[in-house]
Each structure stands twice: as structure tokens, then as C-alpha cells.
Amino acid sequence: MANIKLDKKIVEYAVYGGAILGGGGGGWIEDGLQIGRLALDIGQPKLQTVDELQEEDLLVTASLVGAPAAKEKFVKPIHYARAFDILSQKIGKPIHGIITNENGAATTVNGWFQSAVTGLPVIDIPCNGRAHPTGSMGSLNLSEQTDYISYQAAVGGKGANYIELSVSGSLDKASTIIRKASIEAGGLVAVARNPVSVAYAKENGAAGAIQQAIQVGEALLNHTGEAAIDAVVRKLGGKVVTEGTVTEFILETAGGFDVGKVTIDGTYELTVWNEYMTIEKNGERFGTFPDLIMTLDARTAEPIVSAAIKKGQHIAVITVPKEKLILSSTMRNEKLMKPIEEIIKKPILEYIF
Missing domain, CATH: 2.40.390 (CV3147-like)
Known part of the structure; x- marks a missing residue:
């Protein structure tokens, strides 16, 4: 298993490269830098490739859900850790690694803070190598697994808007409830969700996408x-x-x-x-x-x-x-792409498939 040394320069590369691969979403550069630097201040987050994990080892996704432009949004690093704790208690099984839901300025470093706190590695096999709007697009095609039970935990907001939530059910229903929770929290929540095996992640994830973000960030910042x-x-x-x-x-x-x-x-x-x-x-x-x-x-x-x-x-x-x-x-799943047309009122599927 290859270990990728993380330092403050790599944080900058990952966040800025993630911002590019966010494609307009994926959170804010300032938030990504804050979380990545804080992870290094409190410990040593680990980033590893997936190649030597056991096929049955369990991975959990760290993500942000909500609308980045929401005026009342409030998510802090402690919220990421709290969501992870809630999910760990809920599933009651050993977790062997953390993966992010996507690349983005804030989301590329999803899991780094949790890794520094828990000692668990972040595994370079994101649910997607670019940012995307819906939770299902960042859920490794679990929407096609009719018997899969989605476990999700969300934390965010401040004051009267603060919320902690644990939910389990079908992927669609659980994701919808988490999206609604983000609205109640002021627009954004930190989420831990969807335990899957390494074997399943290999079939559906984006192995190497964090390293791609780091390389893109290096190209950007060195010019x-x-x-x-x-x-x-x-x-x-x-x-x-x-x-x-x-x-x-x-x-x-x-x-x-x-x-x-x-x-x-x-x-x-x-x-x-x-x-x-x-x-x-x-x-x-x-x-x-x-x-x-x-x-x-x-x-x-x-x-x-x-x-x-x-x-x-x-x-x-x-x-x-x-x-x-x-x-x-998920980026080849026509069912997950269809809702885009309804939102933006333009044809999509004919340009993709």
C-alpha cells in the first residue's frame, strides 16, 4: 500500500486542484485550507492507495451536503468528527478507511480531519473524481442495489439551527432526509455515510482521484x-x-x-x-x-x-x-443524470450517452 505524505504544501495543492475538479461546486477554498491545515495541526492524517486493503474491509464516506451559497450555513471541523462518531456507533462494525464523496475545494480533504483524530487512513478512492449535485451521484451506484441499507449521520448549524441526525433506510430516502436536514441547519451539513466493502469501492469508485487533484493543484500554483x-x-x-x-x-x-x-x-x-x-x-x-x-x-x-x-x-x-x-x-448511470434536465431545462442525456 502506497502512503502519500501529507504536509501543508500538499494541502494547498489538494484544495486548489480540488477546486478545479469541483467544476463550480465542492465547497470553498478557505474551508478546505482550514480543515486540511487543522488536520495537520492536531495529528498526522494518512492518505493511502487502496491496493493492499482486504476486499472485505469496510470504508465509510465523508461528505458535505447542501447549498454552498446559503447565507446561514455553518459547518466546522468538529462537525465532521461528530458525524463520523455517530455513524460508527450506529453501524457497530470496525471501519478500516475513510473516503471522500468527491473532489472539490473543501471535499477533496473530506476525511483528513477524521483521519488525524482517529488514526484511520483516508483511502484514495473517492466516490467520484469530480463534484456533483446529488447525494446519489456520490454514492457509488448504491442506488442500484435494491437491498442496500444506507446508514447516514449529519451534523451542522449553530445556535437554534444546530442539528445532529442519524438515519437509515433506502439510499434515496436517507439522502432526501439528509438534504432536508441541511436546509434546517442553515444550508450545509457534514455527513458520514454509506459503509461499503473495499471490493465494492474498487468496482464503482474513482481510484487515484485525490492524487489527480494534487497534481492539478501543483500545476496551478507553480505558475x-x-x-x-x-x-x-x-x-x-x-x-x-x-x-x-x-x-x-x-x-x-x-x-x-x-x-x-x-x-x-x-x-x-x-x-x-x-x-x-x-x-x-x-x-x-x-x-x-x-x-x-x-x-x-x-x-x-x-x-x-x-x-x-x-x-x-x-x-x-x-x-x-x-x-x-x-x-x-454513477456518471454512467442514465437514471441519475435524468433529473439534471428537469432542473436546468436543457437536454443532457443526448450529449452524454
């Missing part, structure tokens, strides 16, 4: 400005679609999601469902989820998540074909 953007697209095999000014931005938080639209120079249109779903110009499609679509400050190359877009910003938009990403089996 500046336009050269940094070029380094990222070279590393991922993508391209810059456009560079221009945000002329319109609409984003609403509804049902625990951020939903909206970004217009650049009055011509390019990006749709948002937490992450960027499509980019078009005059009806011509340049990228469709799960292709990666991401916005960066055109001058500084700072990744800009969808919730941080503002009218008047000068941004660059990059795309990376899904074939160049390390993705979960």
Missing part, C-alpha cells in the same frame, strides 16, 4: 496568471473555451441546491446546479456534465466556484472531456 490556466488545461487535457466579462448572474438556493445561470459577454451561457452543468453559445454546446466546466479569474487564475461568481468579473472558462477525468460508475 501565475494565464500561464497557470494553461498549465491546468495541459495537465487535464482540456481547453479554454472563452475569456470575458460576466454580464448576467442569477443564482437561487432552492431545495438545498444552488440553481442558476451565468452569462459571459452576453453570448456564452453556463447553467448551474451547484456545479456547472452546461456551457453554450447561440445553441452550440461546448461542455455537458459530467464533462468538467470551471471558471477562473482570468488575471490571477484563482478558481471561482459558482456561488462566488459576480457580475462584472473577468473570467476564463475551461472545459475537460469526461474521458480525461477519473469518474465513478
Whole structure:
């Protein structure tokens, strides 16, 4: 089993590379840096590859659920640890490793704090190698396992909004309740969920995706400005679609999601469902989820998540074909992709399958 040494430089690479692979979602850079650095301050989180774990060993997913733009959101590192404790007590079985639900500025380092506290390793086989809107998309295709019982724990909020929740049931029902809990907590909750075997994770997960985030972050941070953007697209095999000014931005938080639209120079249109779903110009499609679509400050190359877009910003938009990403089996599940069309009111499936 390969151990990947984690230090504060690797935290920066993971968070910034995760921000790129977040595709507009996956949390905030500041939160990811805080959690990753705190994990190193209190202990030594372990990041390992999956190759030498036993097939029957149990893995648990650490995730964030909610709408990043929600004004009352409140999640702190202790909430991650508390959710993990609640789930551990609920399932009553030994846990051998922690995996994150996706890549993103905050989510790539999901589990690092828990690893520092518990000594359990984070295993580099995320549920998905890019960020995605729904819990089911980050659940290793467990939605197709009719007899699977999903165990989930959620913690978040402050004051009157603080909530701790443990739920078990079908994946769909449990995920829906957790999403509703995020709304009650002010918009966001830390979640521990869905125990699976290593064998199952190998069949459905995104092995090596954390290392990909680290490599992308290194490419970004070792250059500046336009050269940094070029380094990222070279590393991922993508391209810059456009560079221009945000002329319109609409984003609403509804049902625990951020939903909206970004217009650049009055011509390019990006749709948002937490992450960027499509980019078009005059009806011509340049990228469709799960292709990666991401916005960066055109001058500084700072990744800009969808919730941080503002009218008047000068941004660059990059795309990376899904074939160049390390993705979960869920990204090939037509049933999980269909709801995107209902949210953004644009065709999706014909561009994916």
C-alpha cells in the first residue's frame, strides 16, 4: 500500500486542484485550507492507495451536503468528527478507511480531519473524481442495489439551527432526509455515510482521484496568471473555451441546491446546479456534465466556484472531456443524470450517452 505524505504544501495543492475538479461546486477554498491545515495541526492524517486493503474491509464516506451559497450555513471541523462518531456507533462494525464523496475545494480533504483524530487512513478512492449535485451521484451506484441499507449521520448549524441526525433506510430516502436536514441547519451539513466493502469501492469508485487533484493543484500554483490556466488545461487535457466579462448572474438556493445561470459577454451561457452543468453559445454546446466546466479569474487564475461568481468579473472558462477525468460508475448511470434536465431545462442525456 502506497502512503502519500501529507504536509501543508500538499494541502494547498489538494484544495486548489480540488477546486478545479469541483467544476463550480465542492465547497470553498478557505474551508478546505482550514480543515486540511487543522488536520495537520492536531495529528498526522494518512492518505493511502487502496491496493493492499482486504476486499472485505469496510470504508465509510465523508461528505458535505447542501447549498454552498446559503447565507446561514455553518459547518466546522468538529462537525465532521461528530458525524463520523455517530455513524460508527450506529453501524457497530470496525471501519478500516475513510473516503471522500468527491473532489472539490473543501471535499477533496473530506476525511483528513477524521483521519488525524482517529488514526484511520483516508483511502484514495473517492466516490467520484469530480463534484456533483446529488447525494446519489456520490454514492457509488448504491442506488442500484435494491437491498442496500444506507446508514447516514449529519451534523451542522449553530445556535437554534444546530442539528445532529442519524438515519437509515433506502439510499434515496436517507439522502432526501439528509438534504432536508441541511436546509434546517442553515444550508450545509457534514455527513458520514454509506459503509461499503473495499471490493465494492474498487468496482464503482474513482481510484487515484485525490492524487489527480494534487497534481492539478501543483500545476496551478507553480505558475501565475494565464500561464497557470494553461498549465491546468495541459495537465487535464482540456481547453479554454472563452475569456470575458460576466454580464448576467442569477443564482437561487432552492431545495438545498444552488440553481442558476451565468452569462459571459452576453453570448456564452453556463447553467448551474451547484456545479456547472452546461456551457453554450447561440445553441452550440461546448461542455455537458459530467464533462468538467470551471471558471477562473482570468488575471490571477484563482478558481471561482459558482456561488462566488459576480457580475462584472473577468473570467476564463475551461472545459475537460469526461474521458480525461477519473469518474465513478454513477456518471454512467442514465437514471441519475435524468433529473439534471428537469432542473436546468436543457437536454443532457443526448450529449452524454
